[in-house]
Ligand SMILES: [Zn+2]
């Protein structure tokens with residue numbers, strides 16, 4: 549026999565009938581004046597790379613690994629716990645993550661642990677909530693798609709084979725640094741120019757990392773220069789763009 553919550557009409561189980569007075573956990577908490585977990589969780593997702601926003605960070609979502617499930621759970625749990633003040637556990641599969649990043653509203657189950665409230669006896673109580681994806685753009689994708697790069701590495705005098713080697717290396721570094729959400733196509737711009745290649749990069753940090761490795765692998769001459777290109781109001785200083793010229797000595 550199917551049973552339904554006396555207040556909202558959602559289907560309930562034996563436990564709710566016997567212990568919660570025919571109410572679903574949510575309505576029970578509402579009536580008892582206990583903070584209720586949100587029924588809907590808005591989730592900000594980068595429409596380019598699927599990274600998910602959590603606090604002020606963007607957690608990478610690499611759909612080829614289980615790590616993306618972990619990151620998605622982390623973000624959802626963080627948002628629910630912030631709104632709700634109690635510890636929750638979120639169950640999610642890779643399938644769910646696919647659904648969420650493809651923009652589908654997805655229902656997931658959260659479990660409230662035993663310490664939720666003295667009025668609630670159960671050890672575990674499952675509640676369904678809807679994940680509502682909101683699409684935005686993460687800072688890395690914003691810089692790359694807006695061609696707003698902080699650094700350029702100029703490679704000059706390398707053979708095609710060496711350039712291919714460096715390209716593979718840059719790809720590897722970007723994948724590692726981004727947790728798999730970006731690669732050389734989405735996290736940088738590799739431009740063939742007269743006499744070599746320019747690599748345009750969203751951060752000075754990653755440019756230095758790449759140039760340090762190239763310096764170790766090849767015999768190069770290095771020249772660095774900064775150029776002001778604007779004013780950073782929030783920091784009260786010039787925005788600077790770094791150019792690192794790496795010229796092969798073997799050419
Ligand atoms: Zn109800």
Ligand SMILES: [Zn+2]
Nearest residue numbers: 594597686689
């Ligand atoms: Zn992104």
